[in-house]
Amino acid sequence: MTKKRVLVAMTGASGSLYGVRLLQALQLLPEVEVHGILSKWAKENLRLETTLSAAEVGALCDVLYDENDQSAAVASGSYPIDATVIVPASMKTCAAIACGFADNLITRAADVALKEQRPLLLVPRETPLSTLHLENLTKLSRLGARILPPMPAFYNQPRSIEDLLEHQTMKLLDALQLTHDLGRRWSGAPDTAKNHML
Numbered sequence: 001m002t003k004k005r006v007l008v009a010m011t012g013a014s015g016s017l018y019g020v021r022l023l024q025a026l027q028l029l030p031e032v033e034v035h036g037i038l039s040k041w042a043k044e045n046l047r048l049e050t051t052l053s054a055a056e057v058g059a060l061c062d063v064l065y066d067e068n069d070q071s072a073a074v075a076s077g078s079y080p081i082d083a084t085v086i087v088p089a090s091m092k093t094c095a096a097i098a099c100g101f102a103d104n105l106i107t108r109a110a111d112v113a114l115k116e117q118r119p120l121l122l123v124p125r126e127t128p129l130s131t132l133h134l135e136n137l138t139k140l141s142r143l144g145a146r147i148l149p150p151m152p153a154f155y156n157q158p159r160s161i162e163d164l165l166e167h168q169t170m171k172l173l174d175a176l177q178l179t180h181d182l183g184r185r186w187s188g189a190p191d192t193a194k195n196h197m198l
Contacts, residue, residue, distance in 0.1 A: 003033040006176060007074055007084045008061070009106040012041025015088035015125040016049050018150055021165040022087055022172055023060035029178060035074060035081065036061030037106050041090075067104045074109045077116045083176050084113040087123035088150075091133050094124055097145075098136040110145075120145040121175055123168070146175055156184040 006026060010019040019042070026034045036058065038046075043054040058064045065072040073079040086093060086106065093106060102108035113120035122145050126133060137147050150168045158164050170183030 004031055004082045004178070005033045005035060005080060007035040007037070007081050007109055009037040009039070009084070009086045009109065010042035010057075011039045011086060011088060011090040011093045011106060012045055013088035013090035013093075013125040014045060014049065015123075015150060016042060016045040017161070017165055018123055018125070018168055019087045020046075020050065020052060020057055020060070021169045022085065023057065025169050025173060025180065025182060026178075027060055029180065032178065033063070034061045035063045035065070037065050037067050037074075037109065039067045039104070039106060065105055067106055069105055070108060072105055075105060075112065077112050081109070081113070081118065083119040083121065084109055085121040085123070085172060085176070086110060087121070087172070088125035089122040091124065091126050091136070094122060094133070094136050094140060097122075098139045098143075114143055114145065117144060119176070121148055121172060122146070123148050123150060123172070125150060148172060148175060153186075155186055 008023055010016060026032050038054055038058060046052055046054055046057055065074060074081055096103060096107045097110045100111060102111045110120055124137060141147055148171055152164045153167050167183050173180045173182060
């Protein structure tokens with residue numbers, strides 16, 4: 001069976017748990033080969049926001065690259081990566097991608113995804129968003145990137161941070177077109193469902 005190669009890059013925006021949870025979910029899917037990049041500030045945020053070390057998070061990847069290694073396989077469009085996810089995506093990273101400024105392996109991999117017209121998913125983590133942030137995200141959307149900010153849903157009555165993380169991970173796995181059983185999906189309001197049965 002040919003595995004689907006998914007590249008997950010984590011940058012220095014707050015919200016490192018979103019990246020960790022996605023990596024954990026992908027590791028449970030035998031049809032996926034996980035490639036990863038952790039920026040310097042992603043590693044620092046892991047220290048600040050979690051009890052996990054960068055080494056422990058890196059171990060969730062089948063292949064791990066250094067953010068400064070522009071000679072890595074994923075820096076070339078000839079290397080078949082099926083989808084690239086940047087989670088969390090800092091506004092600096094989004095701005096660099098929007099301008100084609102591939103100054104590290106994360107922005108270069110995103111540039112490759114855009115030029116090869118492969119799926120590029122961005123999970124921007126910032127609030128409030130300035131007009132400049134919105135313009136960069138709009139430009140990226142027009143270029144073909146999918147923007148999936150971590151917006152919590154409350155129809156599933158989340159009771160923990162884990163519930164919120166699971167919902168966002170569900171949305172990412174859906175966007176990657178991967179089969180999974182994460183999250184509680186909306187199936188209509190209870191009264192509506194009852195009326196449809198009458």
